[in-house]
Amino acid sequence: xxxxxxxxxxxxVAGMQAAIDIAASGREVVxxxxxxxxxxxxxxxGSLFPELTEGTxxxxxxxxxxxxxxxxxxxxxSEVDRLTYADSNIKANFVSNGTINxxxxxxxxxxxxxDNFEGKKYGEYGYDRYPGVITGIDFEHQExxxxxxxxxxAVFIKCVxxxxxxxxxxxxxxxxxxxxxxxxxxxxxxxxxxxxxxFYMDIRSNFKNGEEFVRSAxxxxxxxxxxxxxxxxxxxxxxxxxxxxxxxxxxxxxxEADLVVLATxxxxxxxxxxxxxxxxxxLDSNGFISPIPMTESENPMILTKGVFYAGACGFPCDVxxxxxxxxxxxxxxxxxxxxxxxxxx
Amino acid sequence: MEEYQKLSLIDPQRVANLPTPDKLFLFLSCTGSxxxxxxxxxxxxxxxxxxxxxxxxxxxxxxxxxxxxxxxVNPQLxxxxxxxxxxxxxxMGLDVGVFCNGCYGYLRELAHLLHSNPAFxxxxxxxxxxxxxxxFHGHTKIYHVQELWFRQLEKLTSLxxxxxxxxxxxxxxxxxxxxxxxxxxxxxQYPTFHEEIYKALGATPVxxxxxxxxxxxxxxxxxxHREETVLPHITNKMLSAATAGVQLMTTTCPGCNTAxxxxxxxxxxxxxxxxxxxxxxxxxxxxxxxxxxxxxxxKANTTPVLPVLERFIK
Amino acid sequence: MxxxxxxxxxxxxxxxIATSGLADDIRRCISCGKCTGVxxxxxxxxxxxxxxxxxxxxxxxxxxxxxxxxxxxxxxCANCAATCPSEIKYPLLMLYIRYFSxxxxxxxxxxxxFIRFVTKARQEAVTxxxxxxxxxxxxxxxxxxxxxxxxxxxxxxxxxxYQKLFEITGTDEWLKNYQETPEVPIDLSYLEGKILVPxxxxxxSEREV
Numbered sequence: 001x002x003x004x005x006x007x008x009x010x011x012x013v014a015g016m017q018a019a020i021d022i023a024a025s026g027r028e029v030v031x032x033x034x035x036x037x038x039x040x041x042x043x044x045x046g047s048l049f050p051e052l053t054e055g056t057x058x059x060x061x062x063x064x065x066x067x068x069x070x071x072x073x074x075x076x077x078s079e080v081d082r083l084t085y086a087d088s089n090i091k092a093n094f095v096s097n098g099t100i101n102x103x104x105x106x107x108x109x110x111x112x113x114x115d116n117f118e119g120k121k122y123g124e125y126g127y128d129r130y131p132g133v134i135t136g137i138d139f140e141h142q143e144x145x146x147x148x149x150x151x152x153x154a155v156f157i158k159c160v161x162x163x164x165x166x167x168x169x170x171x172x173x174x175x176x177x178x179x180x181x182x183x184x185x186x187x188x189x190x191x192x193x194x195x196x197x198x199f200y201m202d203i204r205s206n207f208k209n210g211e212e213f214v215r216s217a218x219x220x221x222x223x224x225x226x227x228x229x230x231x232x233x234x235x236x237x238x239x240x241x242x243x244x245x246x247x248x249x250x251x252x253x254x255x256e257a258d259l260v261v262l263a264t265x266x267x268x269x270x271x272x273x274x275x276x277x278x279x280x281x282x283l284d285s286n287g288f289i290s291p292i293p294m295t296e297s298e299n300p301m302i303l304t305k306g307v308f309y310a311g312a313c314g315f316p317c318d319v320x321x322x323x324x325x326x327x328x329x330x331x332x333x334x335x336x337x338x339x340x341x342x343x344x345x
Numbered sequence: 346m347e348e349y350q351k352l353s354l355i356d357p358q359r360v361a362n363l364p365t366p367d368k369l370f371l372f373l374s375c376t377g378s379x380x381x382x383x384x385x386x387x388x389x390x391x392x393x394x395x396x397x398x399x400x401x402x403x404x405x406x407x408x409x410x411x412x413x414x415x416x417x418v419n420p421q422l423x424x425x426x427x428x429x430x431x432x433x434x435x436x437m438g439l440d441v442g443v444f445c446n447g448c449y450g451y452l453r454e455l456a457h458l459l460h461s462n463p464a465f466x467x468x469x470x471x472x473x474x475x476x477x478x479x480x481f482h483g484h485t486k487i488y489h490v491q492e493l494w495f496r497q498l499e500k501l502t503s504l505x506x507x508x509x510x511x512x513x514x515x516x517x518x519x520x521x522x523x524x525x526x527x528x529x530x531x532x533x534q535y536p537t538f539h540e541e542i543y544k545a546l547g548a549t550p551v552x553x554x555x556x557x558x559x560x561x562x563x564x565x566x567x568x569x570h571r572e573e574t575v576l577p578h579i580t581n582k583m584l585s586a587a588t589a590g591v592q593l594m595t596t597t598c599p600g601c602n603t604a605x606x607x608x609x610x611x612x613x614x615x616x617x618x619x620x621x622x623x624x625x626x627x628x629x630x631x632x633x634x635x636x637x638x639x640x641x642x643x644k645a646n647t648t649p650v651l652p653v654l655e656r657f658i659k
Numbered sequence: 660m661x662x663x664x665x666x667x668x669x670x671x672x673x674x675x676i677a678t679s680g681l682a683d684d685i686r687r688c689i690s691c692g693k694c695t696g697v698x699x700x701x702x703x704x705x706x707x708x709x710x711x712x713x714x715x716x717x718x719x720x721x722x723x724x725x726x727x728x729x730x731x732x733x734x735x736c737a738n739c740a741a742t743c744p745s746e747i748k749y750p751l752l753m754l755y756i757r758y759f760s761x762x763x764x765x766x767x768x769x770x771x772x773f774i775r776f777v778t779k780a781r782q783e784a785v786t787x788x789x790x791x792x793x794x795x796x797x798x799x800x801x802x803x804x805x806x807x808x809x810x811x812x813x814x815x816x817x818x819x820x821y822q823k824l825f826e827i828t829g830t831d832e833w834l835k836n837y838q839e840t841p842e843v844p845i846d847l848s849y850l851e852g853k854i855l856v857p858x859x860x861x862x863x864s865e866r867e868v
Contacts, residue, residue, distance in 0.1 A: 003718060049848065120354070122534070123354055123532035123533070123534030123535035123698075124742060126535065129535070159691075159744075163689060163744065164744035165687070165745055165746055166743060166744050166745070167744070167745045201691050227692075227693055228691065228692040228693075228695075228696060229691035229693040229696070229744070230693070230696060231694075231695075231696025231697035231742055232534075232557070232696065232697050232742075233609070233692045233694075234554055236554045241554070243696050243697060243702075244692065244693075244696040245692030245693075245694075245695035245696045245701070245708070245710065246692075247690060247691070247692035247695075247710060250705075250708055250710075250711060251705050252695050252696055252698065252701045253696075253707075254703055257661055305586040354727075371850060373811060375785045375786045375787050375788070375811065376786075376787055378785070378802075378807075378810075379785075379787050379788060379789065379798060380787075382798070382801055382805055382807055383801075385805075385807060386806065386807060395697065400787065403812065403813060403814040403817060404813070404814050404816055404817040404820070405813070405817065406784035406785070406813050406817055406818075406820075406821045407780055407785050407786045407821075409780075411776070411784075411786055412773065412776060412777050412780065412786065413754070414735050414750075414754065414755045415770065415773040415776075416754070416758060416761060416766070416769075416770050416773075416827065417770055417773035417774055417777045418777055418830050418833070418834070419829055419830040419834075420754070420827055421716035421828035421829065421830065421832035422825060422828045422830040423823055424828075425827070426824055427819065429820065429821075458679040458680070458681075458690045464680060465680065468685045468828065471827065472824055472827060472828065475823065475827050476730045476820050476823060476824075501811045501862055520734075520735075520737050520738065521737065522743075523737075523741060524737035524741050524750075533741050534741065534742070557738075559699050559734050559736035559738065561699070561734060562696045563734045563735040564733070564734065564735040565772065565773055566732070566733075566734050568773070569731065569768075569769050569772060570731070570732060573703075573704065573732075574700055574703050574704060574732060574734075575734075577703050577808055578699050578700075578702075578703055578734075578821060597815055620707065623758075624832040639804065640805060640806075642801060642804075642805050644801055645801060
């Protein structure tokens with residue numbers, strides 16, 4: 001028997017978009033998220049680069065479409081703990097509010113997202129230990145308070161958990177260059193007298209209008225970019241002493257700051273790993289979902305028969321890219337249900 | 346003064362994985378034996394209290410690490426002597442306890458090189474063969490005694506006879522211990538387990554700005570670059586400790602102890618008066634556990650130790 | 660200072676390091692500068708820059724490295740290795756660079772002070788045992804009062820075996836060669852990130868650093 005319903009795991013922007021596009025065709029969609037509300041990480045972002053759109057507005061708009069479409073049922077506070085093949089269908093085991101039940105679906109979109117790298121894994125930066133050291137995510141959460149509190153000097157440290165083999169994180173997390181430029185500029189706009197430094201290794205702004213956005217932080221907001229990875233943060237005289245090398249000048253330098261923001265990386269989630277392995281889907285060496293080669297797939301987001309992915313569970317991406325991938329996965333699901341699955345039966 | 350900030354990254358699992366041996370091979374340190382013999386005595390005293398019997402061997406030679414890192418010998422000599430020295434505890438079926446960061450770092454690093462590079466292993470094996478010794482197999486474990494003390498912190502706490510109430514102590518962990526980041530029980534960038542030991546002894550841990558800074562004496566720069574680099578560096582370090590109100594500093598390496606204790610005289614003579622006694626962590630523990638102070642060899646110190654400890658002696 | 664000539668670079672050094680088995684992974688360096696940022700020596704003598712030294716090795720400026728005064732400054736504290744995101748064991752690289760430099764006759768003034776320790780250690784299998792009788796008496800007295808052997812003595816067997824190691828590892832030979840190799844004077848120094856190369860008009864004179 002062919003079941004027609006589709007399961008989307010993860011109610012972040014990628015999963016929301018996938019659900020919206022699949023349901024627009026008239027199919028039944030179940031959208032499940034372990035949290036109490038939709039929107040994933042994006043609902044926590046003050047604003048998104050480079051247009052500075054509020055993260056909550058993006059989530060609100062999509063949530064409204066979902067609410068208005070009776071074909072989408074949302075299961076919050078629920079997790080999928082097991083996926084198994086059942087003929088040409090997929091059986092999902094749900095755990096919600098302590099109860100377990102299962103349901104059969106025709107296709108699944110994995111949009112389980114990412115975790116934020118734990119800042120305290122860098123003992124040298126003193127996150128969780130010295131007051132004044134926060135992560136970029138903390139900045140988004142507490143933006144209002146941070147912008148209000150007078151600061152003489154702020155330091156942004158990039159690549160915290162990116163491009164670091166010693167931490168098992170060899171890859172570039174892609175978005176940190178952009179969100180750091182955004183936060184640095186916001187801080188400087190709120191407090192024009194503050195001195196704001198960004199310590200970077202390379203500036204990777206490969207997004208539409210990304211380069212212009214970063215240049216504007218330097219040229220219009222006078223953010224000082226220093227090429228060098230910070231070696232150490234030491235609490236001293238009630239402030240935070242930064243030690244680093246300015247690698248363009250070849251000189252070790254020291255400066256005192258009141259606020260240190262760690263641009264933490266996006267890391268793969270354990271839940272993605274367990275779902276993927278249950279279906280025999282490969283992960284790359286970093287723990288992200290490994291797509292099948294371009295030359296062998298009919299849709300960019302397909303992983304195996306009836307299983308698709310979207311968003312940062314595949315690799316770090318920005319909000320727009322996550323939404324695009326949600327749409328791409330939806331197109332794949334619809335095509336699969338319309339043609340391939342029928343052909344297979 | 347920066348308060349000692351809790352939120353330690355000590356890994357309880359790694360601590361639990363450390364053994365509580367009743368017998369260990371004690372690897373003797375040349376610098377320790379000559380500069381601060383009280384350290385060796387203290388290690389035995391603390392070991393005895395914890396039920397660890399230390400066995401030594403008169404056949405054990407210098408670890409040769411110092412000469413290697415000063416580029417004063419052929420590197421193969423260091424590999425061969427590590428292989429030979431470690432074949433001694435191997436023959437006894439004992440793991441090794443070390444009380445010098447230098448010996449610890451070199452033994453571990455060289456044992457690792459012997460183990461990971463077939464060409465290096467051959468140097469070691471050939472040497473042992475030529476001496477009629479068994480090949481070093483690489484299974485012998487090497488511990489720094491400070492780790493073993495921390496493993497039994499509860500027991501140590503229960504044995505304290507002289508609580509060091511109010512004494513402001515600061516740590517110098519030593520680079521060659523912390524460089525072994527794969528084995529450290531703590532975050533090598535911000536270790537706190539010495540501070541935990543101070544607290545267990547009733548003292549007040551103090552964190553100072555240059556706490557993670559090197560002693561400056563490594564690889565003989567104290568001989569070749571003393572004026573240019575070493576003295577300015579140690580001056581910075583000790584002044585930052587003085588500013589933080591440190592009354593006593595501990596080390597876990599006789600080499601570091603030599604640099605930080607002896608050079609204070611010169612630093613003071615050059616106009617930066619500083620007087621912070623520097624002793625080994627094992628000496629501090631032995632003292633708190635009630636060991637007779639004459640047994641701890643503080644006479645060897647250049648910066649007098651007794652003025653800060655006197656009030657705890659009854 | 661003339662324009663750098665890439666044709667002067669050589670792969671010899673990088674290859675020699677790769678085959679030494681000591682620091683085979685320096686190609687991982689991403690030139691982030693974390694090492695220099697935490698380096699206690701660079702903090703005092705900024706002309707010493709670990710990141711730039713790795714760069715030099717990778718580019719193949721081995722003539723300059725070999726004759727550099729800077730490579731002798733390192734404390735070997737390993738702060739760089741402990742913090743390196745690319746897991747480069749810089750102290751082992753430094754050890755190798757110094758040996759390499761010595762094989763070209765450089766660095767003698769930085770090694771000579773330690774040869775006396777080696778000579779003594781070869782006799783006693785213990786390093787740093789002082790020679791002065793008064794100091795020895797002091798140590799004997801203190802150690803005896805602590806219930807330790809008056810001096811740390813290695814057994815005759817141990818000493819003989821140690822000496823045998825000097826022989827079979829070629830260390831005796833190596834020391835002989837070292838002492839017979841004439842010293843090549845070091846006259847290069849880094850300055851604020853730039854490396855000074857002797858120019859003909861000014862050869863032999865002391866440079867301001």
